[in-house]
Every structure is written in structure tokens, then in C-alpha cells.
Amino acid sequence: MGRAAAAIHSAGVEYALAIVVFGLGVAFLVVRPLLRPAEREAPDQARREQLEAAKEAKYREIRDADLDHRMGKLSDEDHRETDRELRRQAIEILRQLDELAPEEAPGGPEGADARR
């Protein structure tokens, strides 16, 4: 076997070895979540997170409108109307939050069980 052929052969072996090592590493990390029981979530957790984010955004809007009013950019009448509308929307978000199941202990039911 010539030197060039030997080099090609050696590179091929190295490549195959690297594929196996990286492939096994990736397979281990990717398969691990499949072997664990799925994370148990509090019911409506995703919805609660969305509503919490919407609530924060609405509060920010109310503060923004308030700042605009103090800066004289919003007339008393416009501010009253805008503020009333924004607060109505914020109350609606709070009502939807209240309608969700009560928030469980962090970590899901296991967390609550362990605490008990």
C-alpha cells in the first residue's frame, strides 16, 4: 500500500471513529428525555404564563398612558377614556387568570406532595 493510500485509509478510520463518538454522544443526550417520564405540568400552566405576560404588558400600557397624560400629551378626557378601556382589559385578563385552576406548588404535584 502506497503512502497516499495509507493516509486516505487512516483518515477514513479517524472519520468513522469521530462519527461513532459524536453520534453516541448526541444519541445519549437526545434519547435521555425520551426515557424519562414527561415533566408533569400544572394544568393550564401555558395559558397562565401567557396571561401573566399579557397582564404585565397591559400594566405597562396603563403606566405609559399615565406618563403621556402627565407629560401633557394626552388630554384629561382622552386619558380618562383610554385609562378606563385599558383597565377594563386588565380586569378581563385578571378574571381569566382567576378562572384558571389554582396554581400548584412549583415543580408540579410532586413538589406539592414532597412538601406535604
Next chain:
Amino acid sequence: MTGAVGNACLAVGLGAALYAAGAGVYGARSGRREFVTSARWAMYCLAGLLTIAMIMLESAYLRTDLSFKLVAQNSSHETPTFYKLTALWSSQEGSLLLWAFLLSVYSSVVLLVTRRKLREIVPWATAVLGVVAAFFLSLMIVFGQNPFAKLARAPVDGNGLEPLLRHPAMAIHPPMLYSGYVGFAIPFAFAVGALITRRTGADWIRSTRRFALVAWTLLGTGILLGALWSYSELGWGGYWAWDAVENASLMPWLLGTAFIHSVMVQEKRGMLKMWNAGLIMATFTAALIGTFLVRSGILDSIHAFGASTLGVPFLIFIGVVAIGSVVLLVSRRDSLRSEGQLESLLSRETFFLLNNLVLVVLCLVIFWGTFFPLISEAVTGTKQSWGPPMFERWTVPLALLLALLSGIGPLLTWRRASPATVRRALKWPLVATAVALGVMLVVTPAAESVTSLIMFTLIAFVLAAVAQEFLRGASARRVMARESWPAAMASLVRRNRRRYGGYLVHAGIAILFLGVAASSGFHAQKDVSLRPGQSTRIDGYTVTYRRPTAGINSDRGGTGAPISLGAVLDVRRGGDHWTMRPSRNYYKNNDGTGGVFGQYFTGDSTSEVDLRWGLKRDFWMAVQPDTTGLMKPLRELNRRFSNASERTQIAGFVALMEVYRRTAPPAQFRAIVSPMIAWIWIGGAIVLVGTLTALWPTAEARRRRAASLAAARLGRELSRA
């Protein structure tokens, strides 16, 4: 070993990306969360693998391992270490690796941040990001763009880095640009996820807004660095040439600018859902077109060093993204209805909409002008192109309109504003603008260019409007919290980072426009041939050519150029006096044309501009030495010393340099006086500060994040107990 590890990283990475796409879709459709988590881990693995691949390739460049095709093509033993590191993205294969690497990092970060959010959208977004990553990896593996390709026989030395790219701005420009292009993949992927799941509220926008802003900032910074490179390296004295690749980077930036404005309307009013989804899809498509243009070579460009043959797969992918986006948008139009409506024409959302329309029209004009050579060739059979005057005829009026809107927007409130409050808000900015206009007419020559005068007036309006917003806000806080002016100003910005960061960005853009308008409307340029001792005058300056310079390995820019020919000039204006040293660098021709000595004059050469920066004006000088007088001594040296020892050959070069200095041939000079050009870079820096201010999390968000982390930790620990 480096090549084997690098290749393995790409191959396993492709598998991981495809798996992430498949597992994401399966997890979304079956509702099995463990597959979604597994897909996320696949994307983390991809980031790890591509980090290793980047390290492997950079190590090959640092070692100057010439058995790698890429290293031999773009580096050499003599290439300075800094430019060996940056040579990776000067090649097409390296750029593709950089693209995929950046995408994997962005994807991992966004998937980590959203791992407990947007449960329905995230799996689809993971799948989209996996598909995009798989496309770029397949270009490297399947379509012959392998960055780890080896040569059958390593050459003695490499070609070295393209001389034009040996500039600090150019070293950072491509990664910045790519970070911008790639960053828009994140909101794009989440928009696709939101449309598929019909979760078209503002949640996907809230989770990806920061990524869009980061992408917009990095792309803008990349564009500015490119302009700086053009100005200080290319030797023509300008910073924007309406070149196809420059335009290709501007298009996604303009669409991204429209997007980061209009998403606020959706967040606050539930409007423009269809528009926002369409806009981010167009932005990402434009980012792909930008990458494609720099790499395809279908249009003539100063970026011709990037030209290659990736056209077909890239065009197919762009087509799939564009058509897929349209189909998705149309099929989900019922979920994209607005929740609110415009209550008044005097509202911020109305002006955001107008600003969006102007930005999109501007983008379409640039698109038309950029692709006009292809369109004209297809229609008439003759390739015609748009020159800078044509671009400026269309873009300048739109830029003026944009400046006006960016001044009025901050003065208005959301929903509605009464005519009386608008009049009050406009009063002082208009007074300040009138005063500025009067001063400009009396004290400056601004009236000589009507377009520039209009732009200066509008810039004064924007700056006055922004200043008023800061002052009125701080004044309101002073009344409310009884704070001093500085404390009120600081707490105003701290409590309203997004709003006041945005205003700073407006001020920065206005200042940038000031630099553009002044430097393009009032610059003076002179091309002249001078002998040593001769002088010329330009715009009140007297320039005297003192003496020629010639040196071996003496380039002051650290580019590693073997030969530099230049000039020493005295510049005077009144009592002000300074010396300038422009030069031209000559690089070895790798095919040996010209013989042992002559090969240094038949290869690439670059202009090394000398610049005197100033807030009022820049003085810019470039030289084109006349080397015809060296041809005879070069032939003689080639004939007599081609086979001589290295020491003798060096002595020959030293003698040649002495001939140039002594014979002092006339040289061609270009002198440019550019007023206020420095304000372009200062404006860019202010934009960066403004964006960072807007990006910085509020105290409330930090508290929320800390509480959520603590809660997660508590949950984990309790479940283990």
C-alpha cells in the same frame, strides 16, 4: 485528525438538525412533550458540534495547515495572525459554516429561554430552525461546499487572504452581517409556529422581540462597518455605492425596521397581525437573498471575491421559504383578523403604519434597482443597471418622508390624540426647527443644496422632538417623585427603557442622516497628478507633495503587504498644518507572473488611505504611484538575480525601492474634503446605545425571572427530597 473531527461534526450535526425537525413535528402533532424536549436537546447538540467544527477550522488556519483546501486558498504563512483568524469567513465554505454555527447558537438560546413558554408554538419553531440548519449543513456536505475538504498535495504556501479584506472593519463586518441575517430566522420560525397553531396573538412577538432587535442591531452595525471599510480601504472615497451586495444587506434591515415598529401595534392594539407575520417572513426571505447574492455572483459587485456557484439549491430554498410563507399566510387569514381598529388618524399607530409603508416602498425600490440588470436582460436582452443617481432619485424623497415621520411619531400617543395636544406637542419642536433653519441659511452654505437643506431641517425637527420628549418626561417625574433633574432623567429612562431607548435610536438615525446629507451634498474632490515639490488647492486647503516613500514589509496597517509605495504630503489651511502619508500596498502574484521581482507588481494592490478625522470635516487622501519607471530595473533584476541567494534578492528589492525614492516619478492623487462624515459613525454609536437601552431587561422582568428560576429550583429540589 482535525479534518476527520470537523467532517464528523458536520455529518452528525446534519443528523441532529434533521432529527430536531422530525421530533419537533412529531412532538407537536402527538402532544408528547418528551419529543419536544428531545428536539431541543438535538439543537443544543448541534450548537456544540458546530462550535467544535469552528474551533477545528480556526485551528487549521492558525497552524497554516495547507493540506486544507480552504486554508491554502485564503491564508498563507505570511498572513498576519489576526487575519488568519478572520480568513475563515472570507471563503464561501467558511461563511456557510459560520451561518450554520450562528443559527445553532441563536436557536439554542431561544429554545432555552422559551422551554417553559409557548408550548404549542415552540415545537414547530424548533422544526423550522432544524430545517434551516439542515439546509445550510447540506450545502456543505451534499453540494460540495465542505470547509474541511483536503488537497491531494499540500502546496508550499497558500494564496494568502484577499488584500482588500485585510482591514479591521472588514474582519468584523461579515460576522456582524451574518449574525443579523441569521437572527431574523428566530422570529421567522416562531411566526411560522404561531400561524400553524393559529396562536396568532402577541405571545410569539413578546418572546422573540429581543431576538429581532438584536438581529436588527447586528445587521445595522455590519452595514455601517462595511461602509467604514469602503470609505477607508477601497480608495474611491465613498461609503455607499449602491452595490448589489450592499443593497442586499439594506433590504432586510429596512424590513426589520418596519417589523420592530409594527409589532408594537400588535402588542398594544392587537392589530396588523397579518402584516407582522408577512413582514418577518419577507425579512427572513430578504436575509436569505442577501446571503445568496454575496455568494452567487449573479450580479456584478465589488464583493466579487465571494462569487461562486451555489445558485440552484439556494434559489430553490428561497423559493420554498417565500412560497411556503405566502401559502401559510393565506391559509391562516381567518386567524389573523385584527382585534382592534384605528381610532384616530392622530395616533401613534397611524404613523407607525405610514412609516411601515415608506420602509416597504423603499425596500421595493432598492429591490427593483438591484435586480434591474437581470430584469432588463430578461426583457430586452440587454443588461442595464441603475447607477447611484437613479437610486438617489427614488430613495432620497422617501428618506425625507421617513425623517419627518420619525419626528412626529414620538410626539403622538397610542389610540388617539386631540388636535389641541398635538398642536402643543409640535409647538416647541417647530420653533426649534425654524431657528435651526434660520441659522443654517445665515451662517452655513446649506442653501446651496436644497435636498440637503430639507434634510437638515427635518433632522433638527427630529432632534428637537426627541429632546422635548426627554425633557417633558423628566419634568413629569420631577413633579411626581420630587427628584432632581439628573435623577428624574435617569429614573425616567430606567423605568421606560423601551420607549426612551427607541427615542435614542431615532436621534442616532437622525444624526447619521446628518452625516450622510452633509457629506454627500457638500463634499469636494480633486484628482491631480503631482511631482515632488508641487502643490494643489482644494476647498481652501493647500496640499504639497513633499517626497515619495517606498518600503519593504513596512505597511503601517499591519496587513502583511510585502511592498508599499506612497507619498508624504503637507496639508495647510490658515494656521493649521499637518502631514499625511497615503500609500499603495503591493502583494505577490501567486502564479509567479512577472518573474521573481516583477511578481510583486503584477498581483493585487490596495490603496491605503490616510485620513484626518474631524467632527467638522474629514480630509481624505489616496495615492496611485506611477510604477512604469520601475519596469526597466525590474527586468534587469529578474535577468540577473532570479537564481541568486535570498539575501541578494532582498538587496535587489532594497535597491529597487531606492530607485523609486530617487527618481521620484509623478503620482496620481485623490483628495476629498467631506464635511461631517464622522457624524455617520457617531450616529451609529448612538443607535447602538439606544438599542442596548431598549434591550436591557427592566427591574420588573429581572425580578420575575429570578422568581421563576427560584421557583423552578425549589420544585426540582422538593421533587428530589
